[in-house]
Amino acid sequence: MVAKKLQIDSVLRPEVLIIGAGGAGLRCAAEICERRPGTSILAVTKMYSPQKSHTSTAQGGMAAVDPNDPVDKIIYHMFDTWKGSDCSADQNVIKKVCEPAWEQVLWLERHGMHFSRTQEGRIAKRPFGGHMLNFGKLKACRACYEVDRTGKGIMDTVWAESLKHGVVFLNRTLATELLFRNGRCTGAIVLMEENGKFVAVLAKATVMATGGKTRMYQVSSNCRQNTGDGLALILQAGLPVMDLEAVQFHPTGIVGPGILASEALRGEGGILRNKDGEPFMERYAPTAKDLAPRDLVSRHTMTEIREGRGCIHPDHKLPHVWLDLRHIPEHIHKTRIQEVCGFFRRFVGVDPQTQLCPVTPTAHYQMGGAPTSEFGEVQKDAKEIVHGLYACGEFAAASLHGHNRLGTNSLLELITMGRVVGERVAANLHDAEDPGDVPRDAGQHVFPQFSRYLESCGKERYARIRDELCVLMTKKVGVFRNEKNLAEAIEKLGELKERARHTKLAGTSVIMNQELLHFWELDHLLNVSMVIAKSALARKESRGAHYREDYPERNPEFQYHTLAYMTEYGKVTLSRRPIDMSIFEAGGEHYERFAIIERKY
């Protein structure tokens, strides 16, 4: 079968296009509607329904300092975020996110989120890793939560609010190319999977909120759709991405599927053991032991595995260590860790009360993303923004997290930055330029790209390349990195990209063709992986989640954000963006805490 000539089938003209209908995208939509009722908004999602977006899987909670709390203070939260980031978050953004946090919790609560409650009927809070009182002295209780499904509560709330305001959704629809006119973003070309039609969406404002992007690792807590599409579109448009080397690995993913087994398990006394049953964290961190920070525990777990003290899972054929929960009293199993323990029963057929649980570090979160101003405006370099284009959520890097994110700060970021972007878009809409006609060069990227998939021939197989990519990224661009491995990875990525050109589709329909989608996603995974590897190679220091064995210390020479451009595969141009230190520079109370400080727990 010869592929049909691909073309734009029709044009849609909402005022605002939102690419990605997860927690961030829809909080933004709700804000626009509240500020400017009647705005026409179109939101596209890869999912069956916006409600299925990955935000719905977040467990632990959302950080916010309650002004009624007698001991907690916003300045502590800001400090924890700065320290956690290994001094590479932007302080203007930290302020922008932490200060209105409680207000945003109230927004969610008033719009129907079912937060867990205290006996007095108020919103309950729990402690979480890295969140402390008094500048690192005592555990703080500032994670607001809905049982162990906080993300679902958030997702349901912003989704329902968007429905209430009449936001229009296109589900199972892929953003495939951004459109520009005279340097201004005027929308995107989307592919509707169910009818195979390419539609040009022309809008005065485009908001990207495509979420997480770590499916290039063998074990990942991310959903099937998190293939870095958004970043690939940004790169394709000649725009930069920021800090992609900063990938967070959570120490306890369930081996195989990579499902997250919450920190709470270790909080309740769970112990990591190697194949000889030794509680190895005692050796590496005699005081904090199993409750040392995420990046440390992940590294030590990997060391055990690399030095031959891990096990190989008989079914998944993947290396792992054990999480021992057998000694934890039955009532705790029943009341506090029931859901997560249920994951072990359900997915690896193990009973945590009587058996050891197989766990391994899982790729979990990417701190980097599309660089934005503190208002969520996408940047084309360290100084200038792209008019008409905004970003928020895990996809964006403003950056709140620098090179390491604290648990519960991401959900907070979705909501606060989603709101900030909504406010900005609404304010800019009244005198925003009309997007005009479909640009003459529209489709310059996507049509050749899809034609290539539809026409390519060869003996290479998609699944092989995907699996090799995941193994490569895990082994060479994973928890540990060094110059030799990174250089090898970069070379191998080039080969994989070449091989990917020689795969042949079994069916050339454009309607709901899952294999075609996989080819497209694989290209994105390869592109984003290349930028991760190149950025990691250039950062000759260790900072937060980015760990270089050959440069194990943080180095002041690298006190900046990495900006990376890639318009041709493998040709990555690197540049820098300064880290905002405005809290420190303002010299207010406690300003000295926001200097370049040591990160010790």
Next chain:
Amino acid sequence: MPQEYDLTLWISRYDPDTRRSWVQDYRLQAGRILRFVDIFRKINDEQDPTLAWSSSCEHGQCGTCGMKINGKPLLTCELLVENAVRLFKTQAFTVEPLTIAPVIRDLVINMEEAYARVHSVKPYIIQPAPPHPEGDEYRISPKVLETYVDATRCINCFCCATACVTQKNYLGPNAMLANIVRLMDPRETAKQERMDILYSEQGTPRCRTAQACTFVCPKEIDVAHFIALAKEGRCA
């Protein structure tokens, strides 16, 4: 228990380009703790890349992967091979899409139509109660929350709606549940509108209390219990 099973899958296929439907057999060996979604991936990787199916979170939290396995609606990301063999006492399975919406291709359905029923019950707060006098959050005691918190766990996987004995002119169990949540939520004041939805022709009169919904719900929500409460007027 064996480590590997020899499986036979009879999978419902549909090609939108030719409008042809058929059932295709696949035979494969699979490890005992593979999930059904892993099996579909294995089929794509090793035998037939054209088979289309849906999933997202792959750990039972999003409700994207519902299908009928040997007639039973369930989440295929939660179904391990060894459990399926035990549950159905066979190593041969029929795999069909959920029947609540038209098929787009193979096992992928057009969820929008099914979701329209959830949208129609307005899953948000229609008319919020005035805020607490102190200006902060509403006060909801854990006891009150307890009465409806289970109903808030619904992920709209539509397994219940597929199993429900009433298939025509009915909102379906999960949309009923979404309305009941807000009837029981003290922050909602539009109770009359909610009651009207509840008792409308597409509401309670259509439920025949057969409890098929409760029986299949992967979140173990006692859906029929909530609908029964509503019928007795004990929700608001």
